[in-house]
Every structure is written in C-alpha cells, then in structure tokens.
Amino acid sequence: QKEVEQDPGPLSVPEGAIVSLNCTYSNSAFQYFMWYRQYSRKGPELLMYTYSSGNKEDGRFTAQVDKSSKYISLFIRDSQPSDSATYLCAMTPNSGGSNYKLTFGKGTLLTVNP
Amino acid sequence: NAGVTQTPKFRILKIGQSMTLQCTQDMNHNYMYWYRQDPGMGLKLIYYSVGAGITDKGEVPNGYNVSRSTTEDFPLRLELAAPSQTSVYFCASSPSDEQFFGPGTRLTVL
Numbered sequence: 769q770k771e772v773e774q775d776p777g778p779l780s781v782p783e784g785a786i787v788s789l790n791c792t793y794s795n796s797a798f799q800y801f802m803w804y805r806q807y808s809r810k811g812p813e814l815l816m817y818t819y820s821s822g823n824k825e826d827g828r829f830t831a832q833v834d835k836s837s838k839y840i841s842l843f844i845r846d847s848q849p850s851d852s853a854t855y856l857c858a859m860t861p862n863s864g865g866s867n868y869k870l871t872f873g874k875g876t877l878l879t880v881n882p
Numbered sequence: 883n884a885g886v887t888q889t890p891k892f893r894i895l896k897i898g899q900s901m902t903l904q905c906t907q908d909m910n911h912n913y914m915y916w917y918r919q920d921p922g923m924g925l926k927l928i929y930y931s932v933g934a935g936i937t938d939k940g941e942v943p944n945g946y947n948v949s950r951s952t953t954e955d956f957p958l959r960l961e962l963a964a965p966s967q968t969s970v971y972f973c974a975s976s977p978s979d980e981q982f983f984g985p986g987t988r989l990t991v992l
Contacts, residue, residue, distance in 0.1 A: 800979070810985060811972050811974075811984050811985050812972070812983050814980045814981070814982075856924065869915075869930065870925075870981065872925040873924055874924040875922075
C-alpha cells in the first residue's frame with residue numbers, strides 16, 4: 769500500500785459546484801496535513817495547513833482531517849474557473865526541525881467549466 | 883523579495899552530459915529541498931538541506947549530487963544524464979513549516 773493515495777482524476781465540474789478532493793494515508797505518525805495548489809507549468813503553492821484531526825476554513829476552502837480513518841479532504845465551495853489546477857495533498861509527522869520532510873499525493877487535476 | 887528562483891527554465895541534454903540546476907532563495911530560510919515531478923507521479927524528494935554545509939538524501943537521490951555552501955544557494959548536479967532523469971525539477975525553501983516552491987526547470991534527456 770502506498771503511503772499516500774490520491775485519485776488523480778481528472779475531475780471536471782461546472783462553475784459554482786462544490787468540489788471534494790480526498791487523500792488517504794497509511795502512516796499513523798502523520799500529524800500535519802497540507803493542501804497545495806499547482807497551476808499548469810508553475811510551482812506548487814500552499815493552500816491550506818492543518819494539524820491533527822478537525823476542520824479548518826479559509827474563505828471558500830475547507831480542509832478536513834479524520835485521523836481515525838486516515839482520510840483528509842479539501843472542499844471548495846462556489847468553485848470558479850480560476851480554481852482549475854492540480855491539487856496535491858501533503859503530510860508529515862513533524863513540524864520544523866531536521867526531520868521536516870513532506871510526503872505528497874500524486875495530485876488531482878481539477879477543471880471548473882464556465 | 884524574488885522568493886525562490888531557478889535557472890534554467892528549460893534544458894535539453896544528451897545522454898551522458900552533465901549539468902547543474904541552480905536554485906537561489908532570498909528569504910533567509912534554513913531548509914531547502916529538491917524535488918522531481920513526473921506526469922501523474924506527484925513530487926519525489928531528491929535531496930534536502932537543513933542549513934549551509936548540511937545535506938541529506940531524499941527518496942530518489944541516485945544520479946544526483948548537491949552542495950550547500952551558502953544559505954541562499956542549493957544547486958543540483960546531474961553528472962551523467964540518463965533518459966530516466968527527464969522530468970520537471972522543483973526547488974523549495976522553508977523556514978520550518980510552509981515550503982515555498984520555485985517555478986521549476988523542465989529537463990529532457992535524449
């Protein structure tokens with residue numbers, strides 16, 4: 769079993785739809801969870817960052833972590849064409865320090881159609 | 883701040899050639915990373931550094947070398963290019979948590 773599994777899509781939705789992106793993981797030591805957004809031919813940029821279980825909301829974006837199920841989600845409300853990108857989940861056991869390395873999912877390609 | 887800059891943007895190499903991918907950050911971050919991204923495969927860590935003079939291997943280090951003589955610079959060296967090294971290479975830096983990525987270098991080995 770891969771350490772982090774993410775459905776690569778592609779996912780195509782109409783403008784205004786609610787989008788749900790998900791990752792599952794096998795390493796119970798993961799404590800810090802991130803979502804990166806990567807536009808075509810650009811570097812990834814951090815979108816959301818959460819610690820342990822629970823929800824975090826930032827505007828139209830909500831990150832959800834369920835450590836008991838080893839499952840994380842990113843919800844996008846009122847999706848816009850500008851949300852079209854690849855979304856990568858990432859996670860690590862540690863925050864800061866010499867062991868701070870991220871394990872990434874393969875990314876999900878999202879297209880929001882006007 | 884320019885953030886993380888990478889040069890060159892694109893490069894085509896012949897098998898067996900060598901090259902250095904440059905990475906510079908102006909945010910005074912201690913941590914720096916090199917990743918490769920292959921289509922549909924996510925980001926794989928090649929090497930990382932926790933400060934000037936300190937480097938360590940990541941998940942896929944074979945065929946690559948790095949050095950970190952200053953806080954700002956973290957070059958990645960390919961000594962004998964192989965077709966399997968065709969990829970997009972991203973450099974990132976971090977103060978501790980959030981990683982800031984450069985724009986990437988697209989490398990093709992023919």
